[in-house]
Amino acid sequence: MSTLVFLEHHGNELLKGSLGVLSKAATLGDDDVSGVVIGSGVRALADEAGKFGAARVYVADDARLESPLPQPRVDVVAQLVRDAGVATILFANSVLAADIAAALAARLEAGLNWDLTDAAREDGKLVGKRPALQDSVYVDVGWTSEPRIALFRTGSFDPVASGGTAEVEDVRVELEDFSSTARMVEQAHEESEGPSIEDADVVVAGGRGLGGPENFPLVEELAKALGGAVGATRAVVDAGWYPYPTQVGQTGKTVSPKLYIACGISGAIQHKVGMQASGVIVAINKDPNAPIFEFADLGVVGDVHQVVPKLTELVNRRRGS
């Protein structure tokens, strides 16, 4: 039984989501858990993967793999599956990973279970857990044939460093003709300071209770003091106070930082489903009846305009800056 985890990188870093899935794969009791890193100049990343439970890391390092396009990566993974006898291929969801997983399923005529939030081995069989009916129930899903492909929801697992080392193996890169017809025209990055909202250990989010866009710096300063990212509720994004990529909730991003600080957020269920997996939830709201206090670990009934600057000041003082 061998499992392969697709390890996605941005720049010189493996994504937290990929490492989380790798850490999970290492606990599933397979004899052979490997990872694959695909790109150009990515050899150095292989060692990193060893620390998170990969026994072997395949490296496909080729100038033609520079751009993050899905088809060449499908070629690499499909060939690995055939040559190395891989039974299960796991992905952490991203735009790129979803493309590769779908194309790979078509290429290999393999079953793909997507949007999984967990996996376990039951009676020797791999079983995925998938939320359904707006996350109100969890269903068990399986595969009827090999190879099995799974795509896990963002933030499902935390990376756990186990301190191992991986055997690194180079993969010969052979691309199909049709895989090189797509060309990367342009890559644009949204300029943002600090970590991305999905990767951050700390998220400080602002809601309508802030009163207006002019008060968002309160949230930004606290996030900066804690080395975290800024999130926003749908109401705030709708009102144009803050950009859409920061929206946390049912129709925005799902986040699971270690610490989530909700400033002036009432905690409607649409918001809750996007952040309920956070480690510690702190809520600051002046309305003691706000639903957020029902699921916050720590609640402060008070005016965000007074509490948040105080908190920022205390954090900065503690950090000696």
Add this chain to the structure above:
Amino acid sequence: MTKPSEFPPPFRVADYVTTPSDPEDERIEVGVLVVGAGPAGLACAIRLGQLLEEAPEVRDRLGEVPVAVLEKGKAAGSHLLSGAVVNPRALRRLFKGRKRIDEMPFFGPVAHESVYMLTEKRALRLPTPPTMKNDGNYVASLSQLGRWLAEQAEAGGSMLLPETAAEKLLVDGGRVRGVRTGDKGRGRNGEELGNFEPGADITARVTVLAEGTQGHLTGVALERFGLHGDNPQVWALGVKEVWRVAKPLDRVIHTMGWPLRPQAKYREFGGSFIYPMGDDMVTLGMVVGLDYRDADLSVHDLLQELKTHPLVRRILDGGERLAWGAKTIPEGGFVSLPRRLHAPGLLICGDGAGMVNVPALKGIHYAIESGSLAAETAFAALRRGETPWRPGALAAYDDAVRRSFIWSDLQEVRNMRQAFGRGFWLGGALAGMVTASRGRFPPGNTRTERDAEQELLRSDRARSYPPPDGKLTFDKLSSVFASGNRTRDDQPSHILIRRDVPRDLAELWERMCPAQVYEATDGGVTVTPSNCVQCGAITAKGGRLTPSEGGSGPEYTLT
């Protein structure tokens, strides 16, 4: 005080009527195009499938796709919501010799029924009015029934196209040629996003509008072809929930009175229903006519209040809310029916045409029957030697509807709904006379005013709505979540309203909307279109609902 009609929405019929614009070879050509996968549209598709099966020579002339059904929801049933107690008459005819009632997704026949007059603390059992008797009728979830009908339609050879909104009516040379579907992947300001997909022209020999209540293209067609009846249509708003309950309910229940107020000045006509869905579920809902006047009135919150009544609380005790949804109901009845139900190349069915019997609380069997009749008319017009877009070629549909039970049923209860514009007590007395005379008294058709013509008034009604406790009573956003709605936020608004309205109108919209789409602000009103469950109330009260991107809106499964 303000009338909503003084602030008409920025909506022009002409913007939604166009000629086919895609190059000939890029148009999607089908035989018969049905708009809306509800009971009317699916009955039409099923009946066409049956007729074409026996007439392969007609089917072959209709091309690769003889029958297509467009559905704006995620799937068939996603936007279907009703009580529902269904009269099986039209289904029996549609499936005669093919399916039995016990093969259909019903929760069983109505065993017992009770009607109550409620006061805040008490429930007075009333004799069941003759129009409301439900012997031989079946309880159903319309969303489930719709999914089942869609399976039957597909098995019969129809092609179902979900997540596809019919945005514009294609009219060429005075003849309906089909519809243009809505674009997908536009941003908030209409800009094309990375996943932009333009709409497409779908052309057909016959187009059947079966869009249900507040049908978008139905409204456009009624204007464009001058089909409106003598009286305007009026609507009610129904909000309902589905609960898992600890003990089975053994009967269907209807209530009148509290939490509505009987005084004529408020014009609060409506009531509640509580139906068993098998042994472990119950559905309950509150329906209120949209000719009400009080800007404080919220049907969503009246339903929450209703659940605190001892009679209702007892039924729900130990239970859990599973689903929620809202929809309008056309209530004008006979006097508000369109003058004609056809135009060249076009037929109109079901709730879109206003085929609802208000005193009987029924419309599904009229939808199914009218869909079947539309199929029979379309089929006859598609045979060799006929031209369905010849003026009058589809007039046989109107004749068939007039000869059917749809017509006689609705005629018998005409003026009944209108009587309640005079308050509950006088209305009740007049309704009794309508019933006793089988529609002959009062003579003639009572004039109906548009819901948006009612002058607003203010009370402090909202102060007594119960606060949400998250167990028995809920806030609107939680309800929207329970509707399955997860519409993409960054799409253009599909709700057309004036934003610079006076405070009382802004508050009317805020209270009225069960999905928290509107919020009264200092300068007028702000709108959160992605909350919308497409109930259609805004169109009745001074705005206009147009289709959002296909696949948006609620994802009902139990309603």
